[in-house]
Amino acid sequence: MSALPLIAHDRPDAVIAWRHGQPICAQQFLLDVAALAQRLPASMHVLNFCADRYRFAVGLGAALVRGKCSILPSAHAPEVIRQLRAFAPDVFCLSDDPQCPIALPQLLYTDASAATASAPADFQVPLIAATQRAGYLFTSGSSGAPVPHAKTWGKLVRCVHAEVSRLPVADLAGCAILGTVPAQHMYGFESTVMLPLQCGAALCAERPFFPADIAAALQAVPGPRVLVSTPLHLRALLAAAQALPPLELIVSATAMLPAGLAREVESRYHAPLLEIYGSTETGEMASRRTAREEQWQLFPDVQLSTDAQHCWAHGGHIEQRTALVDVLEPSGAGRFLLHGRTADLVNIAGKRSSLAHLNHQLQSIAGVQDGAYFVRDDAQASLAGVTRLGALVVAPKLDAASILQALRQRIDPAFLPRPLLLVEQLPRNATGKLPQHTLRALTALAAEQQPHLFA
Amino acid sequence: MSQPALPTQPSPPPDPLALERELAQLIVKGLNLPLQPDQIDPEAALYGEGLGLDSIDILEIALIVSKQYGIQLRADNQENTQIFRSLRHFARYVAEQRVK
Numbered sequence: 001m002s003a004l005p006l007i008a009h010d011r012p013d014a015v016i017a018w019r020h021g022q023p024i025c026a027q028q029f030l031l032d033v034a035a036l037a038q039r040l041p042a043s044m045h046v047l048n049f050c051a052d053r054y055r056f057a058v059g060l061g062a063a064l065v066r067g068k069c070s071i072l073p074s075a076h077a078p079e080v081i082r083q084l085r086a087f088a089p090d091v092f093c094l095s096d097d098p099q100c101p102i103a104l105p106q107l108l109y110t111d112a113s114a115a116t117a118s119a120p121a122d123f124q125v126p127l128i129a130a131t132q133r134a135g136y137l138f139t140s141g142s143s144g145a146p147v148p149h150a151k152t153w154g155k156l157v158r159c160v161h162a163e164v165s166r167l168p169v170a171d172l173a174g175c176a177i178l179g180t181v182p183a184q185h186m187y188g189f190e191s192t193v194m195l196p197l198q199c200g201a202a203l204c205a206e207r208p209f210f211p212a213d214i215a216a217a218l219q220a221v222p223g224p225r226v227l228v229s230t231p232l233h234l235r236a237l238l239a240a241a242q243a244l245p246p247l248e249l250i251v252s253a254t255a256m257l258p259a260g261l262a263r264e265v266e267s268r269y270h271a272p273l274l275e276i277y278g279s280t281e282t283g284e285m286a287s288r289r290t291a292r293e294e295q296w297q298l299f300p301d302v303q304l305s306t307d308a309q310h311c312w313a314h315g316g317h318i319e320q321r322t323a324l325v326d327v328l329e330p331s332g333a334g335r336f337l338l339h340g341r342t343a344d345l346v347n348i349a350g351k352r353s354s355l356a357h358l359n360h361q362l363q364s365i366a367g368v369q370d371g372a373y374f375v376r377d378d379a380q381a382s383l384a385g386v387t388r389l390g391a392l393v394v395a396p397k398l399d400a401a402s403i404l405q406a407l408r409q410r411i412d413p414a415f416l417p418r419p420l421l422l423v424e425q426l427p428r429n430a431t432g433k434l435p436q437h438t439l440r441a442l443t444a445l446a447a448e449q450q451p452h453l454f455a
Numbered sequence: 456m457s458q459p460a461l462p463t464q465p466s467p468p469p470d471p472l473a474l475e476r477e478l479a480q481l482i483v484k485g486l487n488l489p490l491q492p493d494q495i496d497p498e499a500a501l502y503g504e505g506l507g508l509d510s511i512d513i514l515e516i517a518l519i520v521s522k523q524y525g526i527q528l529r530a531d532n533q534e535n536t537q538i539f540r541s542l543r544h545f546a547r548y549v550a551e552q553r554v555k
Contacts, residue, residue: 208530209510209513209514209530210514210517210527210528210529210530211517211518211521211527212527212528212529213529213530213531216529232511232514233514236514236517236518239518239521239522240517240518240521240522240527348511349511381487382485382486382487382515383485383515383518383519384511384514384515384518386511386515388487404507405504408504413503413507413509413510414509414511416507416509418487418488418489419489420489
């Protein structure tokens with residue numbers, strides 16, 4: 001395998017995207033890719049910030065045909081962008097937002113289609129070298145700097161075909177795939193962009209947010225329809241008793257889906273729900289029909305091995321042997337049980353980080369002498385099932401509002417602490433460690449003294 | 456799933472300030488915000504700075520007003536910036552749109 005086609009659509013008039021209820025054909029997509037490719041500057045690295053999924057896909061295609069590498073960070077806070085510039089000094093931002101907040105050289109891409117498809121005489125799908133570095137995705141490192149994970153075109157394509165082989169749908173070609181997740185994160189990138197491009201389906205440009213938006217966006221496209229979503233959005237759909245048009249398939253990832261919720265979704269929407277397991281490092285690597293089975297099945301050729309410390313994933317589309325951050329129990333024949341996350345990891349409504357990373361960011365704020373995040377009890381979950389993190393901070397000269405303001409510059413707002421408690425000192429033990437149970441005890445004490453800070 | 460139960464549906468409040476207070480209570484309870492309902496400045500922005508809500512909160516608020524008032528929020532609604540400008544603007548929108 002030396003070169004692989006950019007898209008799997010084999011006819012110029014095959015629908016490759018839906019945008020505002022209008023179809024866009026494969027020929028048009030290739031013309032848009034070629035037109036944007038000519039506009040890209042000489043730099044190697046493109047931060048693709050396009051919110052419109054069609055423009056994102058055109059941006060990805062244009063970067064690929066020009067041999068460029070797409071940069072897809074997990075957050076866009078100013079501090080993250082500064083660190084990205086250190087990683088790739090030539091990086092520029094491809095954005096469809098004229099008020100784009102990213103502090104990088106900008107290439108604005110707001111036109112839907114630069115050229116109009118005429119006679120479909122010359123339909124040539126570009127071939128991309130399998131070894132070409134197509135993108136970098138990032139995880140938040142415990143040292144504060146984002147950790148890059150390189151993705152080659154060949155492995156990305158292989159991962160999507162592995163995913164397709166697990167989907168309980170005979171043929172995705174001709175399906176409209178709607179995502180409630182952004183294209184810039186690994187799951188959204190694979191399942192809402194790469195999947196439609198590589199299996200002849202149509203992506204939906206919109207990224208609906210509220211339950212009523214999801215219904216309207218699905219209504220705007222013809223069947224068969226696939227919904228790519230998260231436990232957060234699925235729970236919201238059920239809580240709002242939202243009616244949806246018929247679905248062929250529902251896909252969920254980013255956070256563990258409770259079996260009860262999976263069964264409710266399947267029975268409410270009369271469609272199979274496939275849950276996908278993966279990470280930024282490995283990409284999607286396993287799936288299960290959560291309503292019916294507890295065990296996960298690995299994607300073809302992916303393997304697990306365990307040592308004293310970790311469970312490792314390797315083989316198949318996985319770029320390199322990777323220590324998994326979750327607790328997995330292999331049960332043979334490519335199957336495993338998932339027992340949750342290792343202690344340091346946090347997942348807030350599908351957004352992942354680690355306590356080490358968040359603590360580092362908190363402690364890096366000028367005026368903060370010490371600080372530590374803690375995990376709150378799940379019993380404190382909100383209506384949509386989200387439990388936030390709390391933090392204890394030693395900062396005699398700062399107030400909570402200014403600390404939150406500084407954190408906002410550094411991390412995704414989902415990780416802003418609730419509550420943020422100012423204390424005189426943290427009860428570190430002799431080795432400087434702060435056991436979570438000590439933090440919780442201190443928090444309980446603070447809750448007694450300042451009950452208004454706790455809901 | 457452990458979810459806090461919403462309070463039973465109150466009778467429609469007669470004046471805008473009462474609706475504001477009711478919404479403040481629903482938001483603080485529904486989002487587990489670490490403050491008292493009367494600590495929400497009715498003129499401060501709900502989103503981002505100000506009250507500091509993020510997109511997850513806004514989704515939660517959509518669920519709350521859908522259950523409580525039968526209102527379906529839509530992201531492509533041109534008025535959204537206006538709606539979430541403050542608790543006061545939000546209360547005005549709910550008063551206009553509520554069907555229960």
